[in-house]
Amino acid sequence: MTSSLLPLPQLDEWVDPGRRVTYIRNLDRIPNIPADERAKLKLVAEKYVFRANDYYLDLIDWTDPNDPIKQLIIPRLEELRDWGELDASNERAVTVARGVQHKYPDTVLLLCNEVCGAYCRYCFRKRLFMNDNEETTNDVSGGLAYIAENPNVRNVLLTGGDPLLMSTRRLTEIIEALRDIEHVEIIRIGSKMPAFDPWRLTRDPELQAVFRKYSTPQKRIYLMAHFDHPRELTDEAIAGIDCFIRNGVICVNQCPLVKGVNNDPEVLTDLYRKLSFIGCAPYYLFQGRPTEGNEPYEVPIVRGWEIFNEALQEGSGLARRARFAMSHETGKIEILSVDDRYIYLRYIRAKDPALRGQFMIYQRNDDACWLDELEPAVGYGAPRFDPEPLFDVVDGPE
Numbered sequence: 223m224t225s226s227l228l229p230l231p232q233l234d235e236w237v238d239p240g241r242r243v244t245y246i247r248n249l250d251r252i253p254n255i256p257a258d259e260r261a262k263l264k265l266v267a268e269k270y271v272f273r274a275n276d277y278y279l280d281l282i283d284w285t286d287p288n289d290p291i292k293q294l295i296i297p298r299l300e301e302l303r304d305w306g307e308l309d310a311s312n313e314r315a316v317t318v319a320r321g322v323q324h325k326y327p328d329t330v331l332l333l334c335n336e337v338c339g340a341y342c343r344y345c346f347r348k349r350l351f352m353n354d355n356e357e358t359t360n361d362v363s364g365g366l367a368y369i370a371e372n373p374n375v376r377n378v379l380l381t382g383g384d385p386l387l388m389s390t391r392r393l394t395e396i397i398e399a400l401r402d403i404e405h406v407e408i409i410r411i412g413s414k415m416p417a418f419d420p421w422r423l424t425r426d427p428e429l430q431a432v433f434r435k436y437s438t439p440q441k442r443i444y445l446m447a448h449f450d451h452p453r454e455l456t457d458e459a460i461a462g463i464d465c466f467i468r469n470g471v472i473c474v475n476q477c478p479l480v481k482g483v484n485n486d487p488e489v490l491t492d493l494y495r496k497l498s499f500i501g502c503a504p505y506y507l508f509q510g511r512p513t514e515g516n517e518p519y520e521v522p523i524v525r526g527w528e529i530f531n532e533a534l535q536e537g538s539g540l541a542r543r544a545r546f547a548m549s550h551e552t553g554k555i556e557i558l559s560v561d562d563r564y565i566y567l568r569y570i571r572a573k574d575p576a577l578r579g580q581f582m583i584y585q586r587n588d589d590a591c592w593l594d595e596l597e598p599a600v601g602y603g604a605p606r607f608d609p610e611p612l613f614d615v616v617d618g619p620e
């Protein structure tokens with residue numbers, strides 16, 4: 223009996239794999255926004271930077287004033303309202319050196335880039351894109367040395383900014399260096415480039431080869447993709463994810479719940495269904511952090527849980543593995559359920575070992591957007607978190 227292998231589908235039969243996007247930083251280059259509106263929005267962009275590209279802007283339906291892609295990328299005047307804090311989860315408290323966050327004993331974040339393919343208006347790290355940012359570094363040698371010296375660190379997340387906006391040479395150096403550290407098992411790359419520039423990997427055979435070499439059967443590289451809306455899952459984006467998968471990278475998706483973008487059960491169901499079809503199953507849905515400038519994008523916790531719960535009723539079992547969580551200063555907290563009186567929560571990860579796995583019950587509050595706005599039910603809230611640093615600060619920002 224003869225066996226025949228089916229040839230892999232060629233990307234270029236499907237999309238142009240080599241396209242380059244054109245970046246746009248000046249709102250005046252978007253004639254679809256009326257001139258008087260542009261003038262006002264420039265004030266917002268002076269505070270919270272604007273950046274997009276021709277491909278992503280073409281996804282906007284300009285005839286719809288509430289278009290979700292527009293809400294995601296085009297500044298809004300309401301961002302200037304006095305609300306929230308720039309570092310709402312107090313990431314500085316876990317910053318042990320410039321560009322290095324030691325979040326949990328086994329997990330280190332390397333903030334290796336301060337630029338993204340475009341800027342999401344609701345970004346919780348927008349402080350990194352502002353002047354005087356001292357929290358990212360292009361030179362990650364200190365972070366790599368820190369990881370090498372800490373054998374508990376098994377899980378490294380490359381983040382920023384967007385690591386996939388770095389040059390292939392720099393990204394390769396970091397991945398090679400991490401693979402030389404025996405105790406590092408999982409390398410994760412947090413990136414929205416598959417949504418903003420789906421050709422990042424398809425046009426780069428060198429980076430494809432790096433992934434094939436270093437995402438090994440024993441130690442995989444993960445892409446933590448960031449798709450917020452099903453309209454971002456274009457043929458090109460699907461081909462981009464396909465390219466990661468074919469080069470040995472495991473793909474999952476995490477995104478925040480964003481008012482005007484995906485705070486609709488039908489939209490979330492559609493997103494989750496498509497993500498599981500393409501091999502990039504949903505992992506986390508995040509409650510938006512109370513970050514300065516983000517008030518127009520916030521959804522209260524209770525409404526968020528209702529949307530998430532409804533979205534999970536449909537779709538495949540793979541889509542239903544997602545969890546709805548808050549990245550709070552004290553740890554990652556899953557929003558398990560809500561009833562007429564209470565909100566039920568549980569720590570997935572916690573900085574304080576005493577809180578790990580802790581189940582908590584809070585009084586229902588339909589307006590609250592963050593844990594700090596909730597009142598614990600008598601006897602069931604989390605103990606107060608001791609803000610003592612868990613790790614020594616080697617060379618952190620002031």
Ligand code: SF4
Pocket residue numbers: 337338339340341342344345346347348382383384413414448
């Ligand atoms: S891609 Fe991520 S880091 Fe960059 S602006 Fe969007 S949310 Fe922020």
